[in-house]
Structures are given as C-alpha cells and as structure tokens.
Amino acid sequence: MLNETVFRTDDLPAADRFDSWCERVGRTTATPLDLYSDHAADYRAHQRVLELGTIHVWPATHRDLRYRRTPKLIRQSDPEHYHIGIPLNGTNRVAWADRKTAYGPYEIQVFDTSRAVEVNSTNGPDLFTGIGIEIPKGQLHLPRNKVDQLLSHTMSGRKGMGALFIQFLTQLMADTDPYQPSDGPRLGMVVVDLVSALFAHALDADRVLPLETRSRTLVLRIRSYVQGNLHDPGLTPRTIAAAHHISISYLHRLFEAEHETIAAWIRRQRLEHARRALADPAMCFVTIQAIAARSGFTRATDFSRAFRSAYGITPRDFRYQALLGLESTV
Structure with a gap:
C-alpha cells in the first residue's frame, strides 16, 4: 500500500x-x-x-x-x-x-x-x-x-x-x-x-x-x-491508432516501454472485465455469453478458451465458485 x-x-x-x-x-x-x-x-x-x-x-x-x-x-x-x-x-x-x-x-x-x-x-x-x-x-x-x-x-x-x-x-x-x-x-x-x-x-x-x-x-x-471501448469487437491496434491520429508502428513503439504489446494488453483487459462481471452478484442473471460479448469477445468458444488459459478455470466454474464464496460469508 x-x-x-x-x-x-x-x-x-x-x-x-x-x-x-x-x-x-x-x-x-x-x-x-x-x-x-x-x-x-x-x-x-x-x-x-x-x-x-x-x-x-x-x-x-x-x-x-x-x-x-x-x-x-x-x-x-x-x-x-x-x-x-x-x-x-x-x-x-x-x-x-x-x-x-x-x-x-x-x-x-x-x-x-x-x-x-x-x-x-x-x-x-x-x-x-x-x-x-x-x-x-x-x-x-x-x-x-x-x-x-x-x-x-x-x-x-x-x-x-x-x-x-x-x-x-x-x-x-x-x-x-x-x-x-x-x-x-x-x-x-x-x-x-x-x-x-x-x-x-x-x-x-x-x-x-x-x-x-x-x-x-x-x-x-x-x-x-x-x-x-472494451465492448467493441472492432477495437484493434489499427482503430486505436486511427482514433489518436498516430501510425500503427508508433503505437507499437509506445507500448514497447510497457513490456507488453498493445494487443496482449487489450486481451488482458477484456478478460479482467469479464472476470469482474462473472464475480459480481448483480450480474448473476446475465448469461456468460452476454458477459463475453460485453467484454469484446464475439465467439463464446474463443472466450472460454482464453479465460481458462489465463485463469486455469472455465468461466462457468469460476462464476460458481465466486458466487458460492460470497454466499458462504453471508
């Protein structure tokens, strides 16, 4: 802290x-x-x-x-x-x-x-x-x-x-x-x-x-x-560069000092956005597919594969454990 x-x-x-x-x-x-x-x-x-x-x-x-x-x-x-x-x-x-x-x-x-x-x-x-x-x-x-x-x-x-x-x-x-x-x-x-x-x-x-x-x-x-703009599936390095009036090559150079490519950072932010939503009890009636779409994933299978690769657990199992943990503290 x-x-x-x-x-x-x-x-x-x-x-x-x-x-x-x-x-x-x-x-x-x-x-x-x-x-x-x-x-x-x-x-x-x-x-x-x-x-x-x-x-x-x-x-x-x-x-x-x-x-x-x-x-x-x-x-x-x-x-x-x-x-x-x-x-x-x-x-x-x-x-x-x-x-x-x-x-x-x-x-x-x-x-x-x-x-x-x-x-x-x-x-x-x-x-x-x-x-x-x-x-x-x-x-x-x-x-x-x-x-x-x-x-x-x-x-x-x-x-x-x-x-x-x-x-x-x-x-x-x-x-x-x-x-x-x-x-x-x-x-x-x-x-x-x-x-x-x-x-x-x-x-x-x-x-x-x-x-x-x-x-x-x-x-x-x-x-x-x-x-x-994480919800936008069209969010790519090219569209980001255009929105900020810079070249794609300059965008990539900017993120060289960040120790992570811009594409990898976008993907990580989308997964984190979805993970927070899955753990939110206020979102418990929103389908996993809808949460994936709101995080910029157009295909449920791509989202599930990426989520499991990042967190070692499927989106469904993560949601179940997260919400069960909240219930056990009530």
Whole structure:
C-alpha cells in the first residue's frame, strides 16, 4: 500500500476539532494559512493524504471553510508550490486582488503559493468534497510565466485531458492496495505528466512539453480509450491508432516501454472485465455469453478458451465458485 495518512475530526473532542483541522491543512499544504468557519465550534472534516514522492494528493470532505494566503504569510514561509484544487461536491469562490472566480464541481483551478489569495469552499448545508494536489513548481514541464496565465483560468474536468486527470486520481484514491510505497514516486511522475499536459493544452502550448511527457501522457490517453471501448469487437491496434491520429508502428513503439504489446494488453483487459462481471452478484442473471460479448469477445468458444488459459478455470466454474464464496460469508 502507498504511504498514506488519514485524519478525522470525529476522533477528537468537539472543542479541539477546528484547531486540529487548521494545523492539519497547514502541514499538508506546507504553507501558513488563515482559516475561518462558521462551524468552528464543532467542525467536521475527513482527509486522506497520499504521498507520491514529492507530490501529495489529498481528497478531503469538510464543513464550509474560508482560508486566506496573505502577503505577510507568504513572507513568513513559501514552499514554492502549485496547488491544484478540484471541487467534487460544492463550490470554491476564489478572490485574487481585483479578480473573483467561482469554480463548481469538476472544474480545475491552480493556485500559486507565492500569490495572495482567498478561497471560500462551500456546499450549502452539506459537506464540501474536493481533491487537493501539491506540486513543487520545479517539477512541472512548463515555464512559470506560462503557468501564471492559468491562475484565474477554469479547466474542465469533465472532458479531454481534465477528465483523464480526474479519472486517474479517482481510480488511484479508490484502491491503493495494489501499490507498494516504492510505487509512490512513479505515480507522482504520472500526476506531473498529466498536470503538465492539462496546462499545456489549456495554454495551446503542447509543443513546449518534453517528448517523454507527451509520450507517457499519450499512453495514458490510449489506456483510457481502450477501457471505455472494451465492448467493441472492432477495437484493434489499427482503430486505436486511427482514433489518436498516430501510425500503427508508433503505437507499437509506445507500448514497447510497457513490456507488453498493445494487443496482449487489450486481451488482458477484456478478460479482467469479464472476470469482474462473472464475480459480481448483480450480474448473476446475465448469461456468460452476454458477459463475453460485453467484454469484446464475439465467439463464446474463443472466450472460454482464453479465460481458462489465463485463469486455469472455465468461466462457468469460476462464476460458481465466486458466487458460492460470497454466499458462504453471508
């Protein structure tokens, strides 16, 4: 599992909760902040911090919160970070000097720890939920004067690079068990690549990015595309290359560094998709042939042969054992 810390105000006496939350946020962002809330008397907050090398990703849920980063606090301490904020439920109302902007759910904003700012995170009577990412400025593959142009810019997290970025974050946060602490820096590199690509796209400056960053980001886009089209039996290296406006030979070169051909990876993803469906009690009345078709296998015999070769058991026997195991735990 990745290095991860968890904070819950429910674990503390009511009188200590808001002060502890303020201290926690200050440590997470590595920046002094003034924090205020109308609910300070009995504050509710929950935060996880995933350590990905020098990159920190922290999903959080909390009551309404207002924080300020003032010139005095900047002079006191500045870690030279970019902070990426993404509301999932609620709104961030942000004020820089003479500019004010509101960011709703799945709208991505960037803050500079060297700039004064005031943020009001609110979700009416409900809890605010969002994701914060801390990135040292020197890690991004873009000139700082370019990133400065994004400080009041809204980037969508519902389409394009923004959607790919949030999809990666939500999948990572949903299950960290498959990873070891040593995987943290590599995952941090993926975050940096995605943020750099997102910013470059918003600035129409893709050519500024290093070739390695563009290649790694393209592989992530291709993987996301494949995951969304596993049901299509026409999903092949040729159609994938065409959808991404690259040659088949370049597609194969991209996956040489992945230690698996694109065709083998597609096949493995289809089998995993089918395996999860077979083990899902909600799918117990869906035929094995239908599950195979939804995973991109047009012939039941081909699916059965491939499944047995991969997992050492027939699809029917696997489903029976998986569902029987669930029943025995009830």
